[in-house]
Amino acid sequence: MNFGKLVKDLRIKQRKTLRQFCQENGLDPSNWSKIERNINMPPRDEVTVGRWAKLLGLKPDTEDWKDFIYQAQISRGNIPREVMSDEKLMMQLPVFLRTVRGAELTEKQLDDFIAKVREAHTPDKK
């Protein structure tokens, strides 16, 4: 299991949406979504990772806790840092775009949309 999936599974175990979870714990939903999708790396310091583990319902010094810290460390080395390629981007584009009142879409608007989708799948610059 990768770290992002582990984080997401633990949140879902709490029966909370990403937005609920972030709102309750003062986290940024966009960043958290990238953590769950293995796009952004978990932080380097163990204090923050430990805080996350606690927020996700893990008890300190249990096997699950240790595994969480370990998975965070591993994922730091495994997550690619580059901007998403066109080839991978193609698979992330929706087939249907429903606009309010059927407003027409222009090529320029679609270019902007594609750029935003790419950004959503690209690690944040630190």
Next chain:
Amino acid sequence: MSANYPDNENIWLAADNFRNSAEMSGCNIPPIDVMFILDVILKFHVIDIPGLFADLRMDAAIVPAKSTVYVDRDSLESWDRKDYWIEKRLRFSLAHELGHFILHKDYMSKVVFLNITQFKHWIIEHHSNDRKESQADEFAGRFLVPRDILLSEYDICYQKFRIADQKWHEIEGMREHIAKKIAPRFGVNHQVIETRFDREDIWPLE
């Protein structure tokens, strides 16, 4: 059922079956929390996109093969701040995307783009005139407004207003008035209720 062109009866059946499925137990009472269903039940990645509505007049878009739904960031933030108007709009938009997932998943997985130019051409050609959009709308309406609950809400109004005036149905603006009274029960705009009145032959538009 034809995968590409299900009729309303089949769309309603798909909406009812999904709403009443075992996995939906505990979260199928209106107002239905579609965000919870997509995120927690179906485990979709809910990805916020800045300016999706402001720039493109779009609330959401789904990619079933990647278990991903893109949602307008501003709308999500408004929803977080308990903006009821936005919540109603987003609930319907997410249910519409859920409709694409339930009704058109197979079709969508067959559409493959080789490059960005091809994607743009496809979207421009298919946008706004594809029947699948109205099918997803029909799914959303039925999914969010279960017929049995709508009928019982309607019946309460019927009993109440009939006492005051036998011809209350014919009073101008009454249909909209009743729809506005009922809509909060389902967390949707009153137009959604009026559409259900019409489509399900409960109170058709004359």
